[in-house]
Amino acid sequence: MNIAIVGTGYVGLVTGVGLAEIGHNVTCIDVVETKIMKLKLGISPIYEPGIESLILKNMAEGRLDFTTSFAEGAKHADVIYLAVGTPTGSNGEIEMKYFNQAAVEMASVISRPTIIVIKSTVPVGTNEALQHLMDEQAAFEVSVVSNPEFLREGMAIHDLFHGDRIVIGTTDKKAMNIMMDVNQPFRIPIVPTTPKSAELIKYASNAFLATKISFINEIANLCELVGADVQEVSLGMGLDKRIGAKFLQAGIGYGGSCFPKDTLGLLQIAHEYGMTFPLLEEVIQANAEQQRVLVSKLLGRMEIIRGRKIAILGIAFKPNTDDVREAPSLKIIEELVSHGAKVYAYDPVVKAASLDLPSDVVVANSIQEALTGADAALIVTEWSEIRAIQAEDFKKWMKQAYVFDGRNCLDPDAMLSLNVYYEAIGRGGEMKELAVK
Template sequence: MNIVVIGTGYVGLVTGVGLSDIGHSVICVDLDESKIEKLNAGVSPIYEPGIEDLIHKNVSAGRLSFTSSFKEAMKDSDIVYLAVGTPEGPDGRAEMKYIESAAEMIATEMTRPTILVVKSTVPVGTNRKLQNQMAEIAPYPVSVVSNPEFLREGSAVHDIFHGDRIVLGSDDIGALETLKAVNEGFDIPILATNLESAELIKYASNAFLATKISFINEIANICESTGGDIRQVSKGMGMDHRIGSPFLNAGIGYGGSCFPKDTSALNEIAMDAGVDFKLLREVIETNKNQRLKLVKELKMRYASLEGKKIAVLGVAFKPNTDDIRDAPAITIIRELLDSGAYVTAYDPIAYENAKKVFGEEVYFAKTVKQALQDAEAVLIVTEWDEVKEVSPKEMLELMKTPIVIDGRQCFDMHEMKEHGLDYYSVGVGEIDAKEVVGN
């Protein structure tokens, strides 16, 4: 099967590589020529563990290629996957201009009847609207299939081959049967639905997982006030098979490219449908509040942060990715800077993206130890292995003031206390109150 994938971001590139690896002939298209140049040189424009090995393997096998030309890609295509971004707009709704532009270009360049597979996360009703709009432009019949992605950044290569399900939504039975055949090589359960159900499955899934995160963070707040330990509470809850352990790790809230925009978009979808989704609004609000917990905890130690050297360990929204889109670290660092602190940050992968946001406002250390040198406090924001491997002894030796504010439960409180560090971990309660330190 000749397949075209439009977009070479996290979703498009992993999808294209995955489809080629199960035997299809795939051309990935991106209008950003710098990305295509990198890909043709065997270099991934995104950080995703394992992706470059698969690129080399399938390019060498003649199943995978890259171009910036729509016309070149479309001339022999049977199926086109659309995987362009739908970022959150100023009103909370998904921004659709990239989807609509790409769909118009596809319709214009079609050379035969085509199945359009929409991987992008789009509001309910979008795929049916695209179907109607493209039918007015395209010289050949087009069938739209909604195929939402469930890839986790940092684990996307694993997920493409070991997903829980593949959702295919369409009113065209023939198109559904074709897509089922295309996906057989993944050996993953397939659920066929109508267009609207497929669109909602993606939003509902992400919103439910976001709800679990916000819920456990509120339980963590109760633990802090009562002397409980959220790690023990989460373990006890997760042992109930009806609940499960994933997404019950308390911390500083969710971030990244999916959960924040998808929860906001679903809230807007609900309002447009006349549904008052109070629970989802509270999930979003809880997440916003959770991001500043570490700074609030730090300000319980210092009456003022003016001129204080604060280390921030981790900028990416989670490990194994360079993605800082809507990362909690961005909010935290900005609050520290606004409070007059001097910020030194460390991230093994995402530092280049972070530099584009903060420029010279933040010093980016090359190692964890360099970030800790003479710091008057450290905030742990992303649980990179390099961060978890630092010992309490090293913190004591390197830091000017051994205050450790841990947003990811990276260390054992008793061990940290035994070494003489002032240690706070999200969701672990203490009876003794903190004293405010003067300037």
């Protein structure tokens, strides 16, 4: 089947490459010319493990192409996916400007009966509004379908081919059958729904996962007060099949392009319909407070950090991505700078050119550079390279071996055996007492 994808960000590019890989002819469209030029060379604009090899493979086999022209992309398309970004606006609202611009542009160039698939995360009712737009402006019959994405950054290729479900929202039986044919080669369970249910499923799913994260982080804070170990608590909880172990890893809160945006988006949708959502409000507030925990621990130990070198290990909001949107690291760096600290930040993928940091923040080229002469180190992202740091490295490179682990990814026994001062999240009791000694 001939398919066009509008947008070559995380969702659009991964979706387009995946559809080509299962045998469809795919043209990806983006208005940024430099991005399309790089993609034609097989260079991905996003860091996503495995994606460049799939781009090159499917281009070589003639199933994948890239263009800046909406007309060219839509010319032979039976199905067109809209995968345009819908970021959070300044007041927390869902910003639909780019999506609407793409929709209007596509309506003007459709040259045959077409299915429009909404892949972007959009407010409830967008399917209905887009159908009305197409009925008014498109020259041919268009059926609009909702098909939310459930891709984790850093694991997007895996999730595309091994996902839990594919949600398809439409009341048009013909369109449903076509979409089932499009997705059948993935061999993933398909969940047919109404458009509004499909639109809400994405928000509800991410909000629930965010709730699990904020809940275990609150439990971690309680563990520190009572002297319990959150890793033991989360293990005991997660073995209950009704709860499950996933998203019960305590840390410094969630970030990225999905959870912050989708929790705020769901809250906005509820408010628009006159509903309060106190549970979700608390989840958002708890996450904001959790992102301050590491700096609070640091100040509790050192009191004054003005003029001291503080190493930040990890900038991306999670491993295996270069995404820094709503990353806890940025808030931590901002707070450290406000206290007058000399911040040296390191990330194996995120580089200085892609960041908007205070001029006096140094983006180091290696872990050793970040740690050498440092008075304290804050573990912010659990990259494998950072997880592999040994206790003796902290002792050898740092001025003072004070380590604050925001991801519970290092071995506390190894740290304590070499008298490295080590604090993690929610690890109370004996570890805390030994760390103080």
